[in-house]
Structures are given as structure tokens and as C-alpha cells.
Amino acid sequence: MWWWWLLGRVSHFNVTTLQGIVESRDGVVGELQAAFKLCNSVVDKENYTGFILQATYRVQQGKPTVYLFGRLLDGRTFLVRDHHQTPHFYVDAAAREAVGDHIRSTGDKFSFAGEPLLCVDVAIPADAPPLRDRLQAQGFKTYEADVRFAMRYLIDRNIKGGVEIEGHAMAGDGTDLVFDDPTLKPAQAVISPRIMAFDIETNPNTDSLLAIACYGYTDDGALLDRVIVVDKRDRKMPPQAIRVRSERDALELFCRWMRDFDADVITGWNVIDFDLTQLAKVAQRVRFDLQLGRERGRMQIRPPQGYFGSGHAVVPGRIVLDGIDLLRSSFVKMDDYSLDAVAQQVLGEGKTLGTKSADNQHPDKVAQILSTYETDLPSFTRYARTDARLALQILESLKLIDLAFARSALTGMPPDRVAASIASFDFLYLSALHKKRLAAPSVVSTRTSAGPQSGGAVFEPRVGIHPNVWVFDFKSLYPSIIRTFNIDPLAHAQSEQQEDCIATENGCRFSREPGVLPAMLDDLFPQRSQAKAAGDEIASQAVKILMNSFYGVLGAPSCRFYNPAIANAITGQGRHLLGWSKAWFESQGFQVLYGDTDSVFVASGYADAQQANELGQSLVTRFNADLTDYLSERYGVDSRLELEFEKLYTQLFLARVRGGSQGARKRYAGKIFGSNRIEFVGMEVVRRDWTELAKIIQRNLFERLFQGEEVASYLQDVIRQFRSGALDHLLIYHKGLRKPVSAYTSNVPPHVQAVKQSLSPPPRVVAYVITTAGPQLVDEATAPLDRDHYLQKQILPVATPVLEALGLAFNQVIGDDRQIALF
Template identity: 40%
Template structure:
């Protein structure tokens, strides 16, 4: 029987730790997998084993064939309970004993050791427990790849202006659509209830009946559920929204980002707002109103600065309208998630990394999960994440001086997944990093040296992911392809983060220095071929085609792409003795392109430009980077002006009348609402 893991956790029962995996079965039933056969463990260097025995006689020490990154033999230290490990680690490290892999959570260690990522196959007898579903005790588990169809319920809460009174709660999804409202009138599409307590009880009753795998909403953890939990405590109730009797808890963990996580068991609470940010979907801001307009072309039924006061008025004077507004908000969240495929994306990211759905955006933990499993296959253990603050200077990507001006038919070339491709091409990895000069080592532009005779884990991971991404694209699986792209792009970042166990700034700087070298090499070749490179940024080149005819410019683009790519590959082969995995793509052509000057100067401004794209079917689109039109700290009226002005400039039309008319309109107050 296949299952998808919703919550990996543990409990101590009768003095013994039990791994608890709450999951959804392929039959649609919930289940709980319990395993009490494992104990928490970490590692120390074998040379420190006597010290550990002296300081902690209650632990079990076992020698084996595992070694550190530096090749030193290690001993495994097993304790009775997961809660023992942090205290023991602290005592040992205060005595000068380094503890390795001592920070890995007990349930996550269980999954990593078994190669389980997101989905599994469970085999064994089971019993049935109300609400939790099937319960398997000490079953046989095997890794599996299975994409579940999870039941999703969107909720939205409306309250008094001060947030101290619950007015209504909308529920939409899982085949249900209704509003619960504290009111004495019968209302269409709603259940009227006599009190807050009655509303909360009915909500919990519906949760049990509908039995969703996922509860979602917009800011659902920090507002909807937190405010409901506060009201429940006032009413002497417990807000248990999972499939267990555990009370809802919002926990803010800085390592996962600014938003809180909901601690519930048996189902998940996924904030649609967090999913949006975690998938790098860019919006002007992350209000529900903005997301609905941008993604659905729809508006909330109430919007603006006085929305809270209007909700108060509706509750008092027009509760039917409040019901409609409340339900529409819950419906908008459901439709946004369906339109963007964000739940599906989270599932694919979970299957790739093993992270639960509410942690798939934790880049460091995601890479950790993959890297630790690969390390163990090589009989190597990793350091623990340091509790101390660690920082290092990491060089950024190469940004060329821009050539300010207005241009026609500018070709944009882009190195596909530049940093992952550099990792793969030059075999860059913490395992291959050498600290002293070695025979036949590769010397990176920053001076770091890397072994050629040992294949790194990150290069193999990039190769595997790149192959899977290509398969997904060919199979028409854009969500999976996007999930792989996000993971590949996070590999470089963990090497330069002090919060990562893979904090190796020498490797991170090797990657960025290679990137600088390669983009300069590409630009120099284009210049030797007689083309003017107008701008370059990290992995992209903007080249003036010098052709007035867009069709001729497009025909040149593919030839130039091929020649630049071959030149870079030849450079890599000749200077470093490596076969290039770099791939240069022709990304797009700007019919018109504008690079502004630095204010008050004559040099080009970096990371600021605008271009006119002509898409299939002849549709035109203005694209802005770094200019006022896409910056949140500029007013809407400035964006309106810049868009209108550049549209005229790009079409070779006079701008004087537009400027005069705009200034007159501004003075007349026609744009007052857009000034702030």
C-alpha cells in the first residue's frame, strides 16, 4: 500500500521513542505509521570515544567504517531519547568533543536512513483508530514514488475591527462551500449559529466530516487559525484541527522564514501566501486582492483602506452581503491554488527532497536531506550545523558596465542554470575541496583547489536532476520541471550560508568566480566577432544585433549562440581540462531596448533597463527591470508615467503632448489616488 507523508514526528511512549508518520493512503484514507525499533544517534571522532564514555556512561558507542570529510574514523553514539541529544551534545562540545550530525531531527533521520522522500510503500498488519485511520506498528517500509490527490479545504475568517469577536468563517473545497456566521437570521449559503462557541464547535465538526488532508487560506496560520484558537480558549474549548486531539499551535521558527508554521498532526496547514512566496511567484505585493487580480482577473468583493469598517457595517446591517464576501475570499484562495498548481508543486518538491509540504521552501534542509543520504552511501558523516553565527564574504555574479542608450533588436543570451552547470563541469563540492596543493588538482579562479579523481556529490546530483528535469519537460510535466529547477538553483546558496552544514565559502566563491570568468569569456568572444555587448549580468548577455530588420536579427541569433557556446566550451577544455556542461540559450529579442544613465552621470546604470517584446501573434509587452515601474517603493502614478512615456519612445512617437497632458492631469488631481 502506497502512502504520502503529511507529518513526520515522534512521541515518547512508556519511556521509549516512537517515530510517528502521519500519511494519506492511495485509497484516500488517512493512516499512522508507528515504529519503536529505533533510537536517536549521532557521531564523534573515534579518538574522542573514551571521553564520551567517561562523560556519558549511559550511551552506546559503536565503531564502524564511517569517516569524516577529512578521513578520520568515527564512532556512533546512541542515546535513549531524542531529547537527550541536545543536552549531551552541549556537554561534549563544552569539553572539546565535536559532535557530528547531532542536529538532525529524529523522525527526519529515520526517513533519510531509509531513502524515503515524500512517499513510501507500507506492508504489514494494521488496526483502525477513529479519526487517525489505519495504524501500522513496526511495518516494512520501502521508498516509493507516488503522486497523491490530496483533499484541500480553504477557510477564511471575518472578525470585529479589534479581532476579539468572531463574526463568520467560510469553508470552501473538499466538495463543500458554506459560511458559518454568528447571527440570529437565516441567510442563504450560511449556517447561523448563536455564539462563537457554537461556531467553533460546528467548524470542528465539519472538519471531522469533510476530513481534508490540507487546510489552507490566506495568512491562515497567523490570522485565521490563531484568532480562532484565541476565541476557543475564551470559550473553554480546544482547537484541535488535526486528526489527533492535539491543540493547534502556531510556531515561528526563524530558519523557515518569517511566517509561522502550524503544529498539527494527521493533516497539514498550508498557507497559500507562503506557498506563493516559496514558489518565487512575483507580485506587486502579496495581498489576496493583488493575487486575485493578477492570477484570476478577479477582485475581492470588498477592498481598500476602509475594508475593516465596511465588514463591521455589513455584519450589522447587511449580513447576507458579508456571507457572500466571506465565501468569495475562501473561493479565491482555492482557485488561485488551482490556477498556479502550487499544491502540486509542493508535492513534487516533497517527492524530490523528502521535506514535508510545509517545509519544501526550506532550501538548506532540502539540500541537506539529499546530501546526507548520498554521503552515507560513501561511508562519510557530515558536521553538525553550528549554533554559532558564521559569515563569509561571498563574491557575487559579474555585472558589466552598461552602455546607456536606445537600441533596436537586442539579442539576449542566457547560460541555462549557470551555477549548477559550473558545479557539474568543474566537479565542485565540499568532498572534492583540497586544502593543500595536490597533483592534478583543478585550480579555480579564486585559488581554491579541487580533486579530479573523486566525483563530488553535488555534481552527480546536478546531473541527475538535470536529466529528470528534461524528462519532465518532454513528458509535459511543467510542475515537476519547475520543482526541479527550484531545487537545482538552491544548491549554490547552501554553500555560502552560515546556517548550513555545507557552509564552504571557498566552494561558493569558486562557483561565482567561475561564473564571472565564463560570462567575460563569452562577452569577449562576441566582441571579437564584431558585436557590441551592451550589458551583462551574472548569466546573461545583451548583444546589439546592429540590424534594423528584426527577422534578420533573429536569424543571426541562433548562429551567434552556437558560436559563443562552442568558444566557451573550447576555453573550458583548453584551460581547465574539463568537458563543458554549460549550455547557452537564446532567450529573447527586444525590438527596442533602453539602458538609462546613472542619475547625474554619463555611465550606464546597472540592473536597470526596459525593453519592448513582440510575442507570438504580434502582441507587444513592455518589460522592466529595476526601474520605477516594477519597484514597490514608487507610487502608481510614477509607474503610469514611465509606462506611457517609454511606450511612445519605443514606437518613435513624439512625447511632448503626452508629458504636458500628464502634468496637467496631475495638477488637476486626476491621479491623486495613485500618489501614495
């Protein structure tokens, strides 16, 4: 058969595939067409490098297949399908009879105690949990029986984002290339993902879709900035708006845009819990098969867990990153996480429609949007397009998607799961264990609460204003403690069989053999140093977030390595070291004014700020040398700890507890040497639940205090403006809801009272004012503002500390209310 010779010229293609093609054709012509088609679709076996966006699996004909979607460095998209992975976990040898036919092998993995484990195979991933639960109910220990199937595939190969693919590439349907059963290896890979932001608009009841706006750039720089408008009236559409007659038509066009744009990342603001959720409801209502992925498959949305949780969306071959979640998981703090507020703060612009219309007839924003849709299509479409654009531009400005991909490359988690610190720790730790042929215990699902855990040390502040104060800070204290004392779950287990161990202050023991967690940190520390030296803030921040998560993970009951003794060993050593630091500075003749976890505040004793700054730089060298000697003598360890001279406050104000005489912890303000900037910690100016007026007054009062300027006249002027109503726009409170409104029963705080009076859906962050009728939402306030409340609860508290430092009293400064009132 000569066409078989032709097919044989294709390098190493799958013979089984060929036989299936031939058997499915009638006659020579069909076989020849199949042969030429395969020749055109198969590329010679070679190496490719790319980045994995999504790891999942499919069960086909009773067998699981790993699916890895991603993008190559050359820009092409790919799908890896691996049929060879078998779902499995491990058990103690004592479970041999209970496991029965599921046993695959012995001696492949060992427990922390060095005991050989049995490998248990199951047919599909869903078979593992019931078998695991049955074995555990019988008293047998299981190991790694909770690890997700697709993630285990990557863990076993230590593939973290970047991947090298060696195999045949075939033309795909939905992806550019498809690889069946290739060889995969870890690789370094940085890609520029293609990102589409979108936003939908609905009527107030969310039961009618009005528009879908999309925004993004293609690889060649072409801009997608369009909006689909559902309109049955044949109205003329503004530029960049496309009219469709029905919701179904809108969904169909949106799916087509998604396919043509071929986004790696879908994003938006509250895009999972609102936009995608609503689109899924519309699709169900109009009986439309909503296909947004790179291959056919229904979008899956996991609803939020708990009141403050966020949903998670799975779209085949694409990842969904919500803008709000990216901010929070990247530790970007905002007073208000609404799109308008964040856009104003980050970009200097906001939405094109306010919360109230010009004629003040639509206090509800959604009703205003509907009114604009009905009467002003140009403004409506501009509003929809702006929302999509702002969402993407905020993320680009803060480089949050770049950060998510950098964290993915560090942890092995897909970019949409990098905030899962326990899963990230699992990936790294299990990968390291497997190199040692060790398996970790399964997560104990019955564990519900954490054991007693201690925090960091805090010294009581010496209240008052202090000149030229050094602030010394331990560089990455908890990670450095882990490295110095070999604090590690495996090292802790090994210490039970050893005599010469490292004993921490809480009595916890660790082997002196190199631990897994310290070794992980040994790799991460130089990575961060290199990133900082290169000016790569994204990489540096990604490493910092990961390293700082390790302590918290060990103290979390849902972590497989949870152990309060280990977590307390870290904090206990931190407290001991801070106490030793205080004693060291005092032995050098300096006064320690305050200390908190990893920082110590020391009065330099110098009147000249320049001299104080120079001495602070040199003092840490002596300190670190003495600390190294101390740790070697007391514990027999090599110090990985380093105290740094962080800054000099030319003036430092340590506040007292409000209404008391002792110093307030984590609450101070200081002017930094070489700058006019004042740094506030724990003060009202940095807290979301204080009004903007209180923050402005506090900031200005401290500026005058530190500069030696007069404060009484300033405060009197502010009070006059306040009473005149000129500052009313600064009297808004912002407070987040901690639980559903209905859950507030016995103690109902003001922001909840305001929400309960409203017919609008409760927002996550409530904006309200205090009126003579009580708390009311800003957009629905009807009663006059309660000015006495603001005077006593906002102005007085922030002014008193500064006035007391100057020997003044608040009532003295502002005088009798009747004398300064303007009406």
C-alpha cells in the same frame, strides 16, 4: 484453546498485541470478542503506495515512536508507527570515554577525512542536544547531532514524499489505515490532496469570534461552502450559514466539519498568524479542547521569527499551508500581498466589502465588518465565505499547492517545509553521504555572519538606443559551474589529500573524484528537461527552484556545509566565464553592450531583424564548441556549460544612472523580436514603490519611442489630466515595512510617517499618498494631494530618459505650469 487457532489464521499479526488483549479480558467470551475484532481489523500483509504529508514522533513509555501521516494512491489515509528507530548521532573516536555508555557501535560511518566515527545512542530525541553541547564544550567534534529525529528516519531510507509500505494494515481511528513497524521503501507517488480553506471573522479587538467560513471540495466533487455564525439573537440565517449561540459551539462545529471533511491541507490567507492563532486563543478562553487533527493532539503554533517571518502550525496528521507564504516561497511577486489585491490580479475579482462603506462612516475595514455583521447578515456571510473561497481559488489558479507537493517529492521535506532551502539541501546531501557511509559535521551554532562573498560580474552598459541586440544567456549558470568544476563540500575536503585537483580562479581546490553535489545536479538536469518537454511546468519549476538554491545554501552561515571559499569559487568562475564570453564575441567582430552575471548583450550589426535573429541562433553553436575546448585545455574538465540564444531585442534602451552620465546596471527596456511586447528590467514600471501613474507614463512613453511616435503631446495631455484630478486614483504609493514602526527613530521614511499618524494596526504593505500636510494613509487622508511632489518625484524621473533620447527637455515639453493648469 481453539480461539488461538482462529487468530493464527490471520497472517503474521503481532503476538505481543494478542497477549496484551487476552490478559486484559476476563474469560473466554472477552478473548473471543478480541480475536474476532482483530481478525476484522487486520488485512493480509501486502504493499501499499502513498505520499507522506507529515513526519513527527511521540514519546511513549520513555521510548520514541516515529509517526508518518499520509494518503495512499487509492485515496485512503494512513498512519505509520515505527517503534524501532533509536535517536543517535556520531562523534570522533577520541570521545569514547566522554560518551561512556551511550556508544552503540564503531565503523558504521566515517568522517570526510576517512576517520571511523562512534555512533552515540540516546533514549529520546530531547536527550541529544544537551549531550551534544557537553561533548562540543569538551572540544570533541560531533556529526549530524542536530538532525531532527523524524527527518533522520526518512533520510536514512531516502524516502522523499512517495513511499512504498509493506506490512499489516489495521483499521485506524482518525486515519483509514494504521501500520505498525512496516518495511518502508522510496517510491514515486502523486496524490491529489484534499484541501480545506477557512477564514474567521472577529470584532475589531479580536476578542470575540463572529464567524468561521470553510470552502473546499471532497474527493467525489461535493462542495463545502458554509459559514458558522455566532449569534445569540436567534436571527434568521442566510443560505449556507449555520447559527450557533456561542464561540464554544462554533469551535465544536468547526472541529466536526474538519473531521468529516478530513482535509490533508488546511489553508487560508494569513491563516497561521491570524486565523489559527485566534482560534487557539478563543479555545483557551472558553476552555475548549480544540482538536483539528487526524489523531488527538494539541495544535502547535510557532510564532514568526523576526518582523517579516511567518509562523508555522503543526496539526496532527494534516499540513497547514498559508497562501501568502506559498506565493513568496514560490517566487510569485506581487505589489500587494493582501487577499483583495492578489485576488484582483489573479482571479479578476476581490472581496465583497471595500475598505470604506457606502456611507463613508467606517474607514476601518474591521469596523465595517462588525457593522455588517450587526445590520446585514446576508452581506456578512457572503463576505466571509468569499474570503475562504478566494484563498483556495488563488492557490488553485497558480497551482501553488501542486508546486509545494512537487518540491516535497524532490527534497524530502514535508509540503509545509519545502521553502526551507537549507533543510532541503541537508536531506538530499545527507542521504547521498549515507550511501557512502559518511557522516557530515553538525551545524556550528556559534556562527553568526557570513564571510566575504563575491557576486556576479556586471559590465557597464553603453547608454542609448541600440537596434537588433542579441541576448545570450548561460543555461543554469551556477548549477552548471558546480557540475563542470566538481564544486562540492566533500570534493573540497578530499582535495587536501590529492595532488591532481581542479583549481578554480579563487584558488579553491576540488577532487576529480565525482562529488555528491554535482551528482545530485546530474540527476536534476534531465528531470527538468523531461518536465519541460512534457509541458509539466510544475515539475520544471520545482527542479529549477531546488537547483538555484544550492549556491545560496553553501554561502549561508546556518548551513552545515557553509564555506565562503566554495561559494566564491562558484561566483568567481561565473565572473571569469562572462569575461571570457565578452572577449570571444569581440574577437568575432561584435560589440558587447552590456553583461550581467549570466547574460551578455551583443550588438548584431544587422539592420534586418530577421537576419539578425537567424545568425544569433547559429552563433551559439560555435561559441559552445570553443568554450568546451577552452575549459578542457585550461582546467582539464568536461564542459557542462551551455550558452543559449535567449532573444533578440529589435530595440534596446540602456539607461544612464539618474543624475549621472555613466550607464545604470540592471536597468533597461527592450522590444522583443516577433512581439509588440516591451520588456522592462529594473525600471520604475516593475517596482512596487512607484505609483501606478508613473508606471503607465513610462510604459506609454517607451511604446511611442520604439514605434517612432510623437511623445510630447501625450505627455502634455497626461499632465493636464493629472492637474485636473482625473488621475488621483493612480497616485498611491505602496511600501513595505522593513521593521517594527517603533524601530524607525532617526530616519523616518514617508510610509512610516503615515503609519505613525494612524490609530490602525500597521499593515505589512503601507498604502499612502503625499499630501500638503505630509504622508497620509490612503483611507485616512484629509489634506489635498501635493501635486508638485508628484510632478517632480514621479512624472519627471520616468519621462526624462525618453525625452533625453529624443533631445528634448521636460520643462520644454510641458511648458510653464501656469499655461497648462486648468484651474
